[in-house]
Amino acid sequence: MTASTSEQAALIGGIYSNHLALEAALSDISSRNIGSIYCLGDLGAFGPHPDRIYPLLKAHSVKTLAGNYDDSLARDLPDCQCGYTDPRDNHFARLSYQYTYRNTSEENRSWLRTLPEEIRFELAGHKVLLCHGSPRRQNEFLWDSTTPDHFLEKFCDDYQADIIAVTHTGMKWKRRLPSGRLFVNVGVLGRPENDGSRRVWYAVLRGMKDRVTSEFIPVNYDAERLALEMREEKLPEEFAETIESGWWTTCLEILPEKERRAGRY
Amino acid sequence: MTGHGNETRELAPAQELESLDELWFQVGGTLCNLSCNHCFISCHPGNDTFGFLSIETVRKYLRESEKLGVREYYFTGGEPFLNRDMMQILEETLSIGPATVLTNGTVFTPGSIRRLRDISQASSYSLELRVSIDGYNPQTNDPIRGEGTFKQAIRGVRMLVQAGFLPIITIAQTWPEEDGPGVFDSFVETLKGAGYERPRIKILPTLHLGMEEERTRPYSRSERISAEMMENYDSSQLLCSRGRTVTDRGVAVCPLLIEAPDAHLGETLEEASGAFRLSHGACHTCYVYGAICSNVGGWGVD
């Protein structure tokens, strides 16, 4: 890599209290000499000990925006705004939200209140827009198989961006649009992406004179230890199982046909 | 049609089209091989009030939709697969975006299933098939959907599953609320029995329009949306805030109201992008249940 550090940015999203994966990702990013790190939101949910995330983000000066989960915790809302309609999904979503709420300090919740909904910056002269779900709605799910090119081009026009990056769905994907602009869903560090593997993902943007490229980076971490901590905290067994097996066991109703077909459940 | 319109239309709140996310096509018109007794637009084999959409018509609106940034395409009827152009319509749609078809599941043949599978595999976008079944056995389904329809629909589901599809089974809730959980479990069991190991199920409220108005009751005067009710309401729950429906007579506000004259808004999507007054009883059902037409819930999950 010849690009200087200022022309690269690491994008992480969906931490879901997975402090072990976050630690592993941050040390991987340091070893690549990438100066700017951005977090696209959803610090809590799913995993154990939500308060362990905050010192890590601060120690690495991670510029962070608010996800729907962060917004819920910051505003003391009764749920995570994921909007599940399936009773089983709802049950699990409620359990983990209540756990996360109980175990997030007042100090951290008031820090969440200071987070912006979007971050804009330039990379080698290209306009980058970071947000959580979509530029227009924090909890909009953008999946590879249900998001047309022309829809993304309109986002780039309406929100004046050459590169748009989001997270929220839990599955990474990217698209070079016909206009040459770039859309990236950076994936999440919090849980595996329903592919039968334990690894999790983040993305690196590289700015060059004529365009920006992106690369997904896999992160391996001590998943067994995380599953153990989740069981010690009495989090749902289904969640620990996902961490160990790499297959989603809950919240499947939100998956479109192609993404659902690729998973086990 | 007593269920439609209302003399206090001026007082009904107007809903803007906030963004055209969902483009619906009434590809099957009001023609259907079945004549269910809860059908909200009274489809049957002889009802040609609305006709099939041709591939040329669909193509014209697909082109316009690209400029407007439409996110998803939906196909309904009547029965969409009675339309001879349906496979080509899906093929062309899936070349630009995701498609969902609402079908009764009774007209598939081994050949049409193979074609569907090929079309689906050739696209990077999802093809969702929503199959309507209203009871978990013939005794509960057939009185509503017609003699023999349970067997036919389950056969359709079985063929889809064998071809690798994961159809969404949509069920109109015609049973009392308190029976809910038991009915849901019985459906899961029935579908697993048909070889569908991880069934996707969506339960929908019925609309007191068309045949359902006679089966149960029409909307009452008080079942209307008032301006106060819209305060602090998440209007993205209403399909008319983010969708329009193409019929063989131009563009209507939503698939539910095609029989109401005021629901027809123009020839092009552009012309049909104005606000709509929520003066109908069906609007009240949308308001209460939210996002009943989309694949999953409202915005966040859609």
Ligand code: SF4
């Ligand atoms: S409910 Fe569906 S299957 Fe039944 S008559 Fe109406 S369009 Fe046909």
Ligand code: SF4
């Ligand atoms: S029936 Fe529903 S979607 Fe149609 S206009 Fe009324 S509120 Fe909107």
Ligand SMILES: [Fe+2]
């Ligand atoms: Fe999120």
